[in-house]
Amino acid sequence: MKSLKEEIQKLAVELNIQKIGFSKADDFEYLRASLIEQKEAGHTSGFEHKNLDERLQPRLSLEDAKTIISIGIAYPNKAESKPQKTAFRRGSFSRGSWGEDYHHVLQKKLKDLAEGIEQLAGSFNYKAMVDTGALIDVAVAARAGLGFIGKNGLLVSKEYGSWLFLGELVTNLEIEADQPVDYGCGSCTRCVDFCPTSALLGDGRLNAQRCLSYQTQTRGAMPEEFREKIKTVIYGCDICQVVCPYNKGINSHFHPEMEPDPELTNPELLPLLDLSNKAFMDKFGNMAGSWRGKNPIQRNAIYALGNANDRTALPKLHDIAENDVRDYIVDAAEWAIEKLENKHKIRRREKEEH
Numbered sequence: 001m002k003s004l005k006e007e008i009q010k011l012a013v014e015l016n017i018q019k020i021g022f023s024k025a026d027d028f029e030y031l032r033a034s035l036i037e038q039k040e041a042g043h044t045s046g047f048e049h050k051n052l053d054e055r056l057q058p059r060l061s062l063e064d065a066k067t068i069i070s071i072g073i074a075y076p077n078k079a080e081s082k083p084q085k086t087a088f089r090r091g092s093f094s095r096g097s098w099g100e101d102y103h104h105v106l107q108k109k110l111k112d113l114a115e116g117i118e119q120l121a122g123s124f125n126y127k128a129m130v131d132t133g134a135l136i137d138v139a140v141a142a143r144a145g146l147g148f149i150g151k152n153g154l155l156v157s158k159e160y161g162s163w164l165f166l167g168e169l170v171t172n173l174e175i176e177a178d179q180p181v182d183y184g185c186g187s188c189t190r191c192v193d194f195c196p197t198s199a200l201l202g203d204g205r206l207n208a209q210r211c212l213s214y215q216t217q218t219r220g221a222m223p224e225e226f227r228e229k230i231k232t233v234i235y236g237c238d239i240c241q242v243v244c245p246y247n248k249g250i251n252s253h254f255h256p257e258m259e260p261d262p263e264l265t266n267p268e269l270l271p272l273l274d275l276s277n278k279a280f281m282d283k284f285g286n287m288a289g290s291w292r293g294k295n296p297i298q299r300n301a302i303y304a305l306g307n308a309n310d311r312t313a314l315p316k317l318h319d320i321a322e323n324d325v326r327d328y329i330v331d332a333a334e335w336a337i338e339k340l341e342n343k344h345k346i347r348r349r350e351k352e353e354h
Contacts, residue, residue: 003176004120004121004173004175005022005175005176007120008020008069008113008116008117008120008175011113011116011117011120012071012113014116015109015112015113015116016109016254016255017071017072017073017109017113018072018073018074018159018160018164018252018254019070019071019072019074019141019146019147019157019159019160019164020069020070020071020072020146021069021070021141021144021145021146021178022067022068022069022070022144022175022176022177022178023067023068023070023140023143023144023145023177023178024066024067024068024177025058025059025062025065025066025067025068025170025171026058027056027057027058027059028055028056028057028135028136028139028140029056029057031055031056031136031139032052032056034205035052035055035056036052038205041207042207042209043201043205043206043207043208043209044208044209045208045209045211045214047214047217049132049133049134051134054134055134055135055136058135058170060134061127061129061133061134061135061170062125062126062127062170062171062172064125064172065127065170065171065172066171066172066173066174066175067171067172067173067174067175067177068135068140068143068144068168068169068170068171069113069144069168069169069171069175070137070140070141070143070144070146070166070167070168071106071109071110071113071166071167071168071169072141072146072147072155072157072160072164072165072166073102073105073106073109073164073165073166073167073254073255073258074159074160074163074164074252074254075095075096075098075099075102075163075164075165075252075255075258076095076098076099076163076251076252076253076258076259076260077095077163077238077241077242077247077250077251077252078251079098079260079262079265080253080259081262082262082266083262083263083266084263086268087312088268088269088270088271089232089268089269089270089304089305089308089310089313090232090266090267090268090269091232091233091234091266091267091269091272091300091301091304092232092233092234092265092266093233093234093235093236093264093265093266093267093287093289094213094233094235094236094237094238094289095163095236095238095241096165096236096238096288097235097236097265097287097288097289098258098259098260098265098287099255099257099258099259099260099261099287100257100258100286100287101286101287101288101290101291102130102131102165102258102288103130103131103132103288105165105255105257105258106130106131106165106166106167107128107130107167109167110128110130110167110168110169111128113169114126114128114169117169117171117173121173124171124172124173125171125172126169126170126171126172127169127170128167128168128169129167129168129169129170130165130166130167131165131166131167133168135168135170137155137166137167137168138153138154138155138166140166140168141155141166141168142155142180142181143180144168144177144178145178145179145180145181146164146166146181147162147164147181148180148181148183148184148185149204150162150184150185150191150204150244150246151185151188151189151191151192151200151202151203151204152191152192152195152200152204152206152240152241152244153200153204153205153206154240154241156185156244156246157181157246158181158183158246160250160252161241161244161246161247161248161250162241162244162246162247163241163247163250163251163252188245189202190243190244190245191239191240191241191243191244193243194239194240194243195239195240196212196229196239197210197211197212197225197226197229198210199211199212200240211237212226212229212230212233212236212237212239213236213237215230216230216233216234216235216236216237216296216300217235217236217292217296218296219292219295219296219328220328221299221327221328221331221332222299222300222303222332224335227303227306227307227335228303228307230300230303230304230307231304231307232269232304232307232308233300233304234267234269234272234297234300234301234304235289235297235300236289264283264284264287265287267284269301269304269305269308269310269313270305270310270312270313270316272297272298272301273298273301273302273316273320275294275298276294277293277294280293280294280297281293281294284297295326295329298329299328299329299332302317302320302329302332302333302335302336303332303335303336305317305336305340306335306336306337306339306340307339309340310340311340313336313340314337314340314341317333317336317337317340318333318337320333321333321334321337
């Protein structure tokens, strides 16, 4: 007769969950000093769960917690099709925003998993968490043996690389724990070396304030040192994943709802600037990258037009600079105009000299 653990593992396969692991619901106190140090150094994003004790102690989320069931959903990182060629330059959303918002996909998986476990084990207490929950997903997943925490701070597995979304069920079930994996980064520092803003500290931690993914999600004006570095990416950053050797040759296509629509993941930049709040949400609202609304995305699109050297955008940018009521959007337009017009002057001068 199969154990409950084996039955749950079988259920995970049936639910199209790529990785599942089990760990004791013990505290994560070993992280406390590091998290405090990061906050004091100004390295946090502000998006983290506010209560430090709740981040480290599963039993503050579920009083009778005994076992945490950690899951990983593998997602694609190479698109099967390209967007149509049009008159407009395009930007891009990072892979984590492809397809349906992963929070919704994972929440549904965890709900289905919990309901399936209920049929196997009877009624039990649990708390489901995805990304915005109290616990630190990568720490939970590493303890449960799904993979290891890489120098880029992401969970890395042999089978799916770091292209995994994570979630967990904190439960009052007694289930045998899995062991952490026996592999890691070794001496490889590719993610640290290739990070364009030196955001990675080299020990699995990062200065979130310097991370381009964070910068694309902030409100207001982006500091000038990061504007050129985003190139034409208007949400997120994948560089530390793209260069990771564990990700070589990996491209997972398990979930149709996570497949990218190239017209959404690589949107035309100039038309994006005319979208109302409603039009933006109608078009992009199912994507994880829409969570901050249209304003940061439009700001980033303006930086991207400057970086793409798109002089056809100049009339629109001048209009924004003169008429938009959002000061950070005006600032972005002025920056892009200066970049485009200066580049044009330099090129014209070079031509004249030759």
